[in-house]
Amino acid sequence: MVRAQDGDQAAYVRLLKALVPVVRGMARRRIFQDDALVEDVVQDVLLTIHRVRHTYDPARPFLPWLTAIVAARAIDALRARGRRERWEICDDEAVLAYPDTSVPGAHGQPAAARQLDDLLAHLPDRQRHMVELVHLREMSLAEAAAASSTTLSAVKSLLHRALQTLRRKGETEHG
Amino acid sequence: MDEHDALIERLAREARPVRRLPAPSLRTAGWMAAALPCGFLASLLLPRGSFAWSGPGAPWAALGLAASLALAALAIRTAFALSIAGERPAHGRWLAAAAAVWLLAALAGVTGSPDPVGHLGDGVYCYTFMLVAGLPMSAVVVAALRRTRALHPAASLAMAGLGIGALAQLLLVFCHPVAGELFDLGMHVAAAATLVALTVLGGRRWVRL
Numbered sequence: 001m002v003r004a005q006d007g008d009q010a011a012y013v014r015l016l017k018a019l020v021p022v023v024r025g026m027a028r029r030r031i032f033q034d035d036a037l038v039e040d041v042v043q044d045v046l047l048t049i050h051r052v053r054h055t056y057d058p059a060r061p062f063l064p065w066l067t068a069i070v071a072a073r074a075i076d077a078l079r080a081r082g083r084r085e086r087w088e089i090c091d092d093e094a095v096l097a098y099p100d101t102s103v104p105g106a107h108g109q110p111a112a113a114r115q116l117d118d119l120l121a122h123l124p125d126r127q128r129h130m131v132e133l134v135h136l137r138e139m140s141l142a143e144a145a146a147a148s149s150t151t152l153s154a155v156k157s158l159l160h161r162a163l164q165t166l167r168r169k170g171e172t173e174h175g
Numbered sequence: 176m177d178e179h180d181a182l183i184e185r186l187a188r189e190a191r192p193v194r195r196l197p198a199p200s201l202r203t204a205g206w207m208a209a210a211l212p213c214g215f216l217a218s219l220l221l222p223r224g225s226f227a228w229s230g231p232g233a234p235w236a237a238l239g240l241a242a243s244l245a246l247a248a249l250a251i252r253t254a255f256a257l258s259i260a261g262e263r264p265a266h267g268r269w270l271a272a273a274a275a276v277w278l279l280a281a282l283a284g285v286t287g288s289p290d291p292v293g294h295l296g297d298g299v300y301c302y303t304f305m306l307v308a309g310l311p312m313s314a315v316v317v318a319a320l321r322r323t324r325a326l327h328p329a330a331s332l333a334m335a336g337l338g339i340g341a342l343a344q345l346l347l348v349f350c351h352p353v354a355g356e357l358f359d360l361g362m363h364v365a366a367a368a369t370l371v372a373l374t375v376l377g378g379r380r381w382v383r384l
Contacts, residue, residue, distance in 0.1 A: 007192035016183040043182060048326075048384055050186045054193035055259045055323050064261035072260070072326040153189075157182075164178055 002058045016046055023070055030074040036168055037077055043161050044073045080124055122169050127162035130155060196323065203252040206319050213311040214346055221304055223350040232287040232353035239280035243345040246273035250338030257334060258325035281360050288354035298362025301347055305366035309343035313370060317378035328383040329375055336374030340367030
């Protein structure tokens, strides 16, 4: 970590790769039976380490620093999941019982839009919002960053995590 | 290849040498050196009351001033420490002791007053003074905490707000009669609570990770 703080990129890559299984193990102790959320936390922790790497004091042990970051990120993820589950209702039967007749092809066979909605429903709010801005409304990354009052690197990271989650979801369903 | 490898490669490409943080005590001293003049200059916007260290309440006022300074330093140091992952601030008891000493000194000052209770509306000047002096210091602390960000921004900012309240109180002592009143003391506490709330609400967006 000390070498990573000094700008040694190779050491930084080795450190982060070595940390992934450690962080995953720590996250799994807090998040049960939700591998997608655990992987989201792992990515979030990697980004957090990157952002606050200057706060690590080489005179102190590394593990408490890392553990505090993982704990905070896991709790944030669990809270966000709790909020989503509390506010979002997924009632497939009601959706099928009352099809939107204004959309051509919506009645009878599953429309592409509905498939897309189903896929996006698996994403956390911020990731879904970013996918909608960049891929559906065709905004540039800079426009999306401005529209959501966030940084360019945060937009990239949200999109990256969203695509990872969608890929994992696709593999689970088809694999 | 692990699914996180692409992200790791990208982060490594962005990795530049970073400047490590000074110890929290040094950061506290630096922050106080920067923030106190800001608070003092802002307080000049208001008319200043008379200041005389005489009378039976003067020793209590001096004790309250020392307690305010200690409380401010400990609270700001705790705020900086809380913003660092894995740091465990160990000043809880000292913070409580400094707050208790300040409160006792203030209550002792009240007993020496010719009108210990006071009247509704007393202390409006003190409340305004503390807010006017405290808000610039609040902006400085948010800027200082933004450098590290905070895993628990609310706790860190609340502690910083407490320190700012104590510093604003310290500045107020120099243009305040040594003998206080209960209503006036209540307004001091209300101003400190307002500063805590404003620091948390105003700084959260800038400090969170």
